[in-house]
Amino acid sequence: EAQVTQNPRYLITVTGKKLTVTCSQNMNHEYMSWYRQDPGLGLRQIYYSMNVEVTDKGDVPEGYKVSRKEKRNFPLILESPSPNQTSLYFCASSSFGSANNEQFFGPGTRLTVL
């Protein structure tokens, strides 16, 4: 089944404790992206990757890191989480060859930073 998976789905952590949210897709998509969703603000792009070893900042990259060492994986790293990073996070992927250019979304990771 074609899908984007994220882990963990739920995470409660404390300020300053490094964490990684994994994202994996099995559709051989070139493009992957991370978003955060906050009430009243919609989804905001954190980082995106056009292909392996190619990443770029989105609209809200501060406090986050990413890497794209393999095509299928795009982990999101919070080196020193803070309470303002409490949010719902989505990973998405898409193929540049797709006529609809649609993004496929993962199920989301709900992060709480205390």
Next chain:
Amino acid sequence: SQQGEEDPQALSIQEGENATMNCSYKTSINNLQWYRQNSGRGLVHLILIRSNEREKHSGRLRVTLDTSKKSSSLLITASRAADTASYFCATVVSGGYQKVTFGTGTKLQVIP
């Protein structure tokens, strides 16, 4: 800053009625997409319209794009209770990169 702003923020209609949602954006785009989200779940792609297109249909969905006004609308005809969800527009700007910017969303409630 947010590229897409949507209105209304919330919309409540009776089953069978049509629902119209609008999206405005600020800069030139390559394409605009509409997505649907059910209650905190991942978004699902509905339809894409390219910057050189003015109107597109898919089933009960009709999307228009006015690049001179930098606005788009999504019309859902003959709504069903199952259409209850949040709807987001997303603008795509590309050219060696691909930045995607989502609007703030319209929460649609269809009353049976």
